[in-house]
Amino acid sequence: MDNVVERNIGTGVYVLITVSSGLAGGVLLSGNTITANTSDGSGGGVYIGGTGSAAGSLGPVTLISNIIRGNSAHEGGGVITFLTASSGDTGEIKLVNNVIAGNIASVTNGGGINIYSMSDSGIMGQVTVTKNTITGSSAVISPGGAYFNLKDTTLKVYNNIIWGNTSPAPVDLYFNETLGVTAHGFNNDYCATARTAWTSSGGNIHRDPLFVDASSGNYRIRGASPCWNAGLATAPEVPTTDFEGDLRKKWTLDLTKTLRQTCQESPSCFSNESLLSLILMLH
Secondary structure (H helix, E strand, C coil): CCEEEECCECCCEEEEEEECCCECCCEEEECCEEECCECCCECCCEEEEEEECCCCECCCEEEECCEEECCEECECCCEEEEEEECCCCECCEEEECCEEECCEECCCCCCCEEEEEEECCCCECCEEEECCEEECCEECCCCCCEEEEECCCEEEEECCEEECCECCCCCCEEECHHHCCEEEEECCEECCEECCCCCEEECCECCCCCEEEHHHCEEEECCCCCCCCCCCCCCCCCCCECCCCCECCCCCCCCCCECCCCHHHCCEEECHHHCCCCCEEEC
């Protein structure tokens, strides 16, 4: 928590979990700034991989209140999760209250986030994405914003701004509904979708969120924004505070955080010299 992970040649935060029996521990990333990292593989900012062989099951993965900005990789420029299991289960995945901006997938898809989770015969953990801002990212293959490659699970997408991402087709959000995914999308702002036939939905808008100054990293929304007071108070995992830790007075979609934190301002700072990549291997 409260770390700055920046300018690494390789993934900024790399987590690899392997388990052959029982339940592996979970992964929690909270309150970090992860920026300007470059990988020639998967996950520029964050890579979380998990393999449950035999009857092994994977624990939950949670990313909350992180700034993940200006990273690049072949796929999953900002964040990628790659969870697989044989007869065991894959844990829940939760992304809550994050700013994921200006990331690049230089070869395939998921400029902002790329969420992959599959089990051959076990139970798939549900995926919840609530109150994130995913913007200004790009991919060579659609989508530029959020890509979900899931099977036989539930996807909940609530109270997010997924806007201004680029790819060959103007797509902010993608999931494959033909693989048994039950997808609920409520009170989001996104520009365009491909193969995203919600199982249930409501309150979604498709309008410029009017950021204060996205070019300088200020992703607060202006008073005239259509996202103001447009979120759903009963959304799953909805936080009780805004991105700056203040109690929320209105249920809005903005993350109310100006991205101007520097390495010198953080109590813990890592760069190339420290060879950061936070490698965690659980067996």
